Amino acid sequence: MPAVKWKTYFSNELEIDVKELPSGVELIGDFKLSATTDKKEINANEVVNVTLEIIGEGNLEDIKSFKPYVDDVSVFDEKIEILGNTLTQKIAFVAERDFTIPSFTLKYFDLKSEKVKTLSTKEIVVKVNNAKLKEKIEIQRAEESVEQTPVSVTKEFDKLTLIITFISGLLLGILIMLFKSYKFKKKDKKLSIKDPKNLLLKLVNHSDDEDVKMIVDKLEKSIYANEKLEIDKKILKEVLKRYDIS
Numbered sequence: 001m002p003a004v005k006w007k008t009y010f011s012n013e014l015e016i017d018v019k020e021l022p023s024g025v026e027l028i029g030d031f032k033l034s035a036t037t038d039k040k041e042i043n044a045n046e047v048v049n050v051t052l053e054i055i056g057e058g059n060l061e062d063i064k065s066f067k068p069y070v071d072d073v074s075v076f077d078e079k080i081e082i083l084g085n086t087l088t089q090k091i092a093f094v095a096e097r098d099f100t101i102p103s104f105t106l107k108y109f110d111l112k113s114e115k116v117k118t119l120s121t122k123e124i125v126v127k128v129n130n131a132k133l134k135e136k137i138e139i140q141r142a143e144e145s146v147e148q149t150p151v152s153v154t155k156e157f158d159k160l161t162l163i164i165t166f167i168s169g170l171l172l173g174i175l176i177m178l179f180k181s182y183k184f185k186k187k188d189k190k191l192s193i194k195d196p197k198n199l200l201l202k203l204v205n206h207s208d209d210e211d212v213k214m215i216v217d218k219l220e221k222s223i224y225a226n227e228k229l230e231i232d233k234k235i236l237k238e239v240l241k242r243y244d245i246s
Helices: 155-189 196-206 210-224 233-242
Strands: 028-037 041-043 047-058 074-077 081-083 086-094 099-101 105-110 115-120 124-129
Touching (some): 028 115, 028 124, 196 210, 210 233
Parallel strands (some): 028 105
Antiparallel strands (some): 028 047, 047 086, 081 086, 099 124, 105 115
């Protein structure tokens, strides 16, 4: 078999100069815009269908929905369809009273003239038969008459207020003193290994308990023989809880 020979071909480079579009313009090309409606006179709550059509060359896929806002009118827009160089969108309007469909506009940059162009359709006036009249909502502010009764302050009322204030202050002072006294006693009752003599006095009456006896022996050696013996804090805590020692 003959040997295979591979060859590589390269094209020349191309430089593309991209210019910015004018401010507020996203479309570029050459377009024609039109809007048609199936009827201009309907009954209340009947549907008016409007078909928008854009024909031309350009970035049709960047065109967004033309759905407008119309006061007191329900508006429903269908998805934009693009076929070749034609864009189509259908929009439905439902209302109970006469209304006007606003003009639709399309702004784009024209390549031929190199200028920004704006296309607009005409407004469409729709007549609604058997239209319901728009009700005016009037808000009336009710006048409220407030009768002011004179307030008479008697001496008896002043005396009663003073007595209640005095008793409340006295009770509050007593409660504060009791709370401080209880807090002070509570602090004094706390036992610590750092105070071995006080701890020994509390435990010596329960030496018949093996755990207590072990702790008492270690405390006595620590106090009187200067021996440094570690006391198991967990066992000490259980003993204090067992005999309700605080």
